[in-house]
Amino acid sequence: MTTLISPARKNPAARAIETLVKSRETGIVLALLMVLVVTTVRSPAFLVSTDGFRDLLLTPAIFVLLAIGQAMVIITRNIDLSVGSVVGLTAYLTGRLFVDFPGLPIPVAIIAGIALGALLGLINGALIACAKVPALVVTLGTLYIYRGVDVWWVGRKPINASDMPRDFLGFGVSSFLNIPTLAIIAALVLVAVGWYMRTTRGGRELYAIGSDPSAATLYGLRVAKRVILAFVACGALTGLAGVLFAARYGTVDSQAGTGFELISVAAAVVGGIAIFGGSGSVLGAAIGAVLLLTINRALPLLGVQDFWQQAVVGALILGAIALDRVLALRRFHKLIEIRDNAND
Amino acid sequence: MTDSSTSLHPAPSRSRAYPYYSSPAWKRFLLTREFAVVIALIIVAVGASTSIRKFSSPLTLGYLLLDATPILLIALPMTLILISAEIDLSVASIVGLSNVTLGALFDAGWPVELAALAALVLGILCGAINGLLVTVVGLPSLAVTIGTLALFRGIAVGILGTKSVVNFPEYWTTLTTSIFGKSGIPYVIVLVVILALAFVLLLHFTPFGRGIFAIGRNQEVAAFSGVKVQRTKFILFVLSGLVSALAGIYFTFRYGSARGDNAQGLELTVIAAVLLGGVSIFGGKGALHGVLAGVLLIGTLQSALRFVNVTSDVINIVVGALLVASIVSPSFFAWLKGKIPRAARERASKAPASRG
Numbered sequence: 023m024t025t026l027i028s029p030a031r032k033n034p035a036a037r038a039i040e041t042l043v044k045s046r047e048t049g050i051v052l053a054l055l056m057v058l059v060v061t062t063v064r065s066p067a068f069l070v071s072t073d074g075f076r077d078l079l080l081t082p083a084i085f086v087l088l089a090i091g092q093a094m095v096i097i098t099r100n101i102d103l104s105v106g107s108v109v110g111l112t113a114y115l116t117g118r119l120f121v122d123f124p125g126l127p128i129p130v131a132i133i134a135g136i137a138l139g140a141l142l143g144l145i146n147g148a149l150i151a152c153a154k155v156p157a158l159v160v161t162l163g164t165l166y167i168y169r170g171v172d173v174w175w176v177g178r179k180p181i182n183a184s185d186m187p188r189d190f191l192g193f194g195v196s197s198f199l200n201i202p203t204l205a206i207i208a209a210l211v212l213v214a215v216g217w218y219m220r221t222t223r224g225g226r227e228l229y230a231i232g233s234d235p236s237a238a239t240l241y242g243l244r245v246a247k248r249v250i251l252a253f254v255a256c257g258a259l260t261g262l263a264g265v266l267f268a269a270r271y272g273t274v275d276s277q278a279g280t281g282f283e284l285i286s287v288a289a290a291v292v293g294g295i296a297i298f299g300g301s302g303s304v305l306g307a308a309i310g311a312v313l314l315l316t317i318n319r320a321l322p323l324l325g326v327q328d329f330w331q332q333a334v335v336g337a338l339i340l341g342a343i344a345l346d347r348v349l350a351l352r353r354f355h356k357l358i359e360i361r362d363n364a365n366d
Numbered sequence: 367m368t369d370s371s372t373s374l375h376p377a378p379s380r381s382r383a384y385p386y387y388s389s390p391a392w393k394r395f396l397l398t399r400e401f402a403v404v405i406a407l408i409i410v411a412v413g414a415s416t417s418i419r420k421f422s423s424p425l426t427l428g429y430l431l432l433d434a435t436p437i438l439l440i441a442l443p444m445t446l447i448l449i450s451a452e453i454d455l456s457v458a459s460i461v462g463l464s465n466v467t468l469g470a471l472f473d474a475g476w477p478v479e480l481a482a483l484a485a486l487v488l489g490i491l492c493g494a495i496n497g498l499l500v501t502v503v504g505l506p507s508l509a510v511t512i513g514t515l516a517l518f519r520g521i522a523v524g525i526l527g528t529k530s531v532v533n534f535p536e537y538w539t540t541l542t543t544s545i546f547g548k549s550g551i552p553y554v555i556v557l558v559v560i561l562a563l564a565f566v567l568l569l570h571f572t573p574f575g576r577g578i579f580a581i582g583r584n585q586e587v588a589a590f591s592g593v594k595v596q597r598t599k600f601i602l603f604v605l606s607g608l609v610s611a612l613a614g615i616y617f618t619f620r621y622g623s624a625r626g627d628n629a630q631g632l633e634l635t636v637i638a639a640v641l642l643g644g645v646s647i648f649g650g651k652g653a654l655h656g657v658l659a660g661v662l663l664i665g666t667l668q669s670a671l672r673f674v675n676v677t678s679d680v681i682n683i684v685v686g687a688l689l690v691a692s693i694v695s696p697s698f699f700a701w702l703k704g705k706i707p708r709a710a711r712e713r714a715s716k717a718p719a720s721r722g
Contacts, residue, residue, distance in 0.1 A: 101508075149690065153697040156647045158453070158508070160693065162634055166686025173679030276679075287512055297509040329626070330524040336517025340499065343509045 046294035046302070049345075050309045054316060061320040068323055076202055080195070082315040083204035084270065086308045087263040088282060089289035090215050091256035093307035096290050097219070098252045099232040099299030100157035104146060105260045105286050107168035109279030112139050112264025114172060117181030117274045120190065128190050132265050139261015140254050142168060147253030151246035165283065176276035183272030194269030204266050211259065212308050219304055228252055232299025288335055289314050292342045314338070399644035399696075400656025407663040414670035421673055424550025431552050432543060432620060434665035436461065436613040436629070438558050438658065440636045441643075442565040443606035445657045447507075448640055449569070450602060451582040451649025452500065455511040457610045458632035459518035460492045464614025466522040469531035469624020478535050486611045492518055493607020497600035507603075515633070523626035531624040542619035554616060561609070566654045574598065582649025638689045639664050647693070664688070 058078075061068045068078075088105055095102045112135040119131050142164070149160045183191060196203045219225035227248050231238040239245050268274050293310025295302030314335060322328045395401070415422035440457050447454050464485040471481035492514070499510045544553045569575040577598050580588035589595045618624055643660025645652030664685060671681050 149694060153694040155693045155697055159637075159641055159647050160690055162637065163686040163690035163693070165634065166638070166682045166689070168686075170679045170681070170683035170686060173682070174677070284512070284516060288516065291509060291512070297506055297512075327524070327527065329527045330520060332516050333520025333524050336513050336515070336520050339513035339516060340510065343505050343513065344499070344503060347503060347505055 047306045047309060050293055050306060050313055054309060054313045057313070057316055057320050061323050065323045068320065075200075076197065077319065078316065079205035080202040080270070081319065082312040083202065083208040084263045084266050085282075085285055085289060085311040085315055086208040087211060087259045087266070088286035089293065089307040089311035090212060090304045091259035091263075092283075092286040093290045093293070093295050093302065093304045094215065094219070094228065094252045095157070095256045096287075096295050096297060097232045097299055097302060098228050098249050099235060100150060100249060100252070101161065101287065101297075102143075102146060102157065102253065102256050102260075103161040103283045103287075104142070104164040104168055105256070106279045106282035106284075107165050107172060108139055108142050108257060108260040109264040109267055109282050110172040110274075110276070111142065111168055111175075112136075112261040113268040113274045113278050114176055114181060114276075116265045116268040117186055118175075120186045121181065125187075128187075128193060131190070132262070135265035135268075136258045136261045139264060140258040143253040143255070143257015143260070144250065146257065147250035150253065151249045169280075172278075173276040176274075180275035181268070181273065186268065186272065190269055191272055194266065194272070204270065207262075207266070208308070211262070212304065215255075215259075216304050224248065224251070229300055233301070285314065285335075286311075288339050292338050294342070294346070296346060297343070398653075398656075400653045400659070403643055403656050403659040403663060407659045407666065410663060410666050410670065414666065414673070418670060418673050421670060424545070424548055426669060426673075427550035428545045428552055430665050430669045431550075431555055433669075434661055435552070435554050435558055435620075436617055436632065437636055437639055437661050437665070439561065439609050439613045439616070440606075440632070441640050441657050441661050442561060442654070443602065443609045444636050444640050445643075445645055445652055445654055446565070446569055446575075446578055447602050447606055448637075448645045448647065449582045449649055449652045450578045450599060451585070452507040452599060452602070453511060453637070453647075454496060454507065454603065454606045455633050455637075456492070456496060456514040456518055457606060457636060458629050458634075459515050459522065460489055460607055460610035461614040461617060461629040461632060462522040462626065463492065463518045464489050464611035465618050465624050465628045466525050466626055468615055468618050470525050472534065472624075473531045478538060482615050485615055486608065489607045489609075489611020489614070490604055491607070492611070493604040494600075496607065497603030500603060501596040501600045519626075519630070526624065526626045528626075532622055534619060534622050538619045539622045542616060562654065562658060569654055574601075578602070579650055582646075582651070584650075635664070635685070638685055642688055642692045644692075 058068075067073075088109070092102060092105060115138050116131050116135050119126055119134055146157070146161055146164055149155065149164075150157045153160075193203060198206060219228065227238070227243050230241070230243060231245050231248055235245060264279065267278065271278075289311035290302070290307040291297060291310070292313060293302065293306035293308065295307055317334060317338075318328075318331050321331050321334065326334075389397075420426070440461070444454060444457065467485040467488050468478075468481045471484055472478050476484070496507070496510055496514055499505050499514075500507045542552075542554060545551065546553065569578065577588065577593035577595075580591060580593050581595050581598060585595055614629070617629055621628075639661040640652075640657050641647060641660075642664065643652070643657035645657060667684060667688075668681050671684065672678075
């Protein structure tokens with residue numbers, strides 16, 4: 023067995039470099055850098071100007087939050103298709119609170135949005151974990167239900183920028199040391215969740231559940247509890263994204279957030295989260311979101327009409343999952359080879 | 367721990383029981399999930415036409431069927447795909463792409479029949495792409511079709527941009543929406559019936575169809591039993607692409623327009639209807655009569671609710687709740703079923719113990 027695992031023989035520096043070269047995140051970062059360089063060469067304002075730099079960080083911030091939440095759920099071999107509707111509901115709640123309670127402190131609105139998101143995630147998670155039914159179907163159902171509630175609630179009263187306090191809207195576009203506040207929030211969340219998923223027992227259990235649910239059950243992990251927690255976390259992050267959506271865009275109608283579920287799943291998949299769970303990192307998913315949104319903004323500057331943006335997203339998803347498959351097959355053959363050599 | 371070990375290794379029963387075949391034929395046919403959906407459809411239809419004035423008019427029926435047609439069409443191959451434990455989320459994008467192809471080629475001066483043929487060929491191609499990625503490359507269909515959902519829709523939107531094509535030949539648009547006399551049944555239902563019969567034959571009365579069930583139950587066992595697993599799956603995805611393209615052509619003539627964002631989100635309604643019709647998302651279980659009843663149930667319910675001025679948002683809530691209920695209820699009943707005998711067993715096992 024010693025032939026199988028011998029990392030200790032290499033010195034730490036070589037190992038660190040090897041990890042860096044082999045890690046999935048490096049590939050996405052390289053792709054992102056390539057997009058940035060090519061676009062900046064074509065039109066320097068994309069990166070160098072103040073607005074360009076700000077948009078580069080500001081636009082993906084909301085989707086980074088969605089991608090982190092979605093990644094946590096997909097790692098447990100589930101999926102949350104209801105995120106778009108949850109964004110719509112929580113964004114509208116935020117606006118509604120400011121209309122109904124003028125002078126409401128901003129943190130209260132943020133907490134309310136997160137709480138509603140967590141509640142909606144709890145409904146998803148409880149249905150999935152307790153009734154043991156596939157997340158795909160349940161969240162497809164709640165996608166309808168939450169959007170229906172949203173449309174019914176909004177009625178003919180969409181929220182406009184004039185309904186919300188100027189402080190709140192200013193918060194959506196404000197910066198700290200030239201870095202947009204929303205990007206800072208997304209980065210803080212990324213660090214916290216990344217740390218949780220990488221080092222804590224709870225996070226590792228999510229990976230264990232995703233790689234083999236029945237093994238996790240036999241091992242004695244509390245699968246139902248962890249899965250519910252993953253959905254609650256995803257809901258809470260989506261709720262936060264909804265609040266930030268309201269702050270950033272100022273208008274919330276009944277269709278706010280429609281189709282966001284696709285972007286969040288795409289970001290996670292492009293970022294190296296396997297759709298059948300158990301592998302990938304939230305960092306990858308976050309970079310995936312940044313990559314998708316950056317490509318989105320770069321296409322018009324590269325002379326591609328932005329109608330084609332969705333086709334590019336689709337091609338990226340297919341490319342990413344095909345790449346994963348190739349890498350997995352190669353790893354598999356290598357392990358077989360090592361085993362055969364060891365047996366000889 | 368004891369609980370999970372007993373469920374994993376059930377004690378071998380002394381006498382073999384075949385619960386399914388031990389009940390009489392009528393019971394096996396009537397006491398099924400599919401039949402429950404049929405009953406629900408009848409109750410909703412009868413209830414709506416007696417309680418809502420003018421609901422039972424041919425006009426209502428005509429519009430109901432015209433609206434349900436694309437869903438009825440796509441639900442047929444979707445049922446087969448779900449039974450084989452795969453999924454196709456890209457159907458609505460193929461509808462959109464076929465819609466746009468037809469429109470763009472017609473706009474470029476092609477005769478409309480030839481443009482429709484090209485759209486069908488493109489649909490087959492789209493299905494083949496899905497099928498190849500799933501069978502040859504070996505990727506999970508959920509991920510593949512999320513990708514092609516974005517890709518095909520993106521191409522559709524890319525081709526036409528914000529443009530839309532109208533002014534399709536009147537012959538085809540009127541033929542598509544025409545209705546048999548005063549019966550309220552549109553011409554296009556003939557097409558639906560023919561296709562439905564073909565799919566029923568294919569799924570329930572051919573070795574190919576039994577192979578689909580076998581794949582859904584256990585792919586490896588199916589392969590060892592001589593089912594050509596990969597070829598079957600590939601054919602299913604191609605069929606799905608073909609029928610979706612057909613639905614796209616119908617969509618074009620029904621609404622007389624071609625736009626990049628047509629039929630967006632239709633895949634959700636189709637999957638909701640198929641699952642409501644008793645097809646298991648885990649594969650290996652389902653029947654087409656249940657699916658057709660499921661589609662019509664959703665259609666009738668939508669139509670009836672619209673008649674009593676319930677807005678589309680509440681209808682969405684109802685559809686979503688139906689979907690969740692239909693998927694949660696089997697586990698709920700199974701849990702209930704397991705609960706009652708277990709409680710009885712526990713009482714029975716405790717009684718002698720306390721005596722001794």
